[in-house]
Amino acid sequence: MNYADNDIIDNEAxxxxxxxxxxxxxxxxYKTRDNRIYLIHTEVPEELEGRGIAGVMVEKVLTYIEQRDMKLVPLCAYVKAFLKRHPEWNRLLA
Incomplete structure (x- = not known):
């Protein structure tokens, strides 16, 4: 299944x-400070595991970060692993 049409929602509260x-x-x-965004933890419910949701979600968040000219500080193990598999996103690293 393709989740490209699903939107990422920034729940700032x-x-x-x-x-x-x-x-x-x-x-x-996440946390933000001085135009940096710290991605802390990624979570996908059991019902959705194994469907590639985390990867789609991370890619959408990285696009969101890039569109706002922010710098990324990956603290989450999943995000770090995603960046190893997709080094083209390392351009966002603080």
Missing amino acids: IHNFEFFVDGHRSFID
Whole structure:
């Protein structure tokens, strides 16, 4: 299944990027400081595991960061692993 049409939602009140699929909420915790965004933790519910949701979500968040000219500080293990597999995104690193 393709989730390209699903939007990432910046829920600033709770510092989460949210991604909804089939009524389930996946998210990435973040903090911002001095035009840097720290991606802290990625979570996908069990119901959605194994469907590539985390990768799609991370890519959408990286696009969001780039569009706002922010710099990335990856603290999340999943985001770090994603960057190893997709080094073209290293251009965002602080």
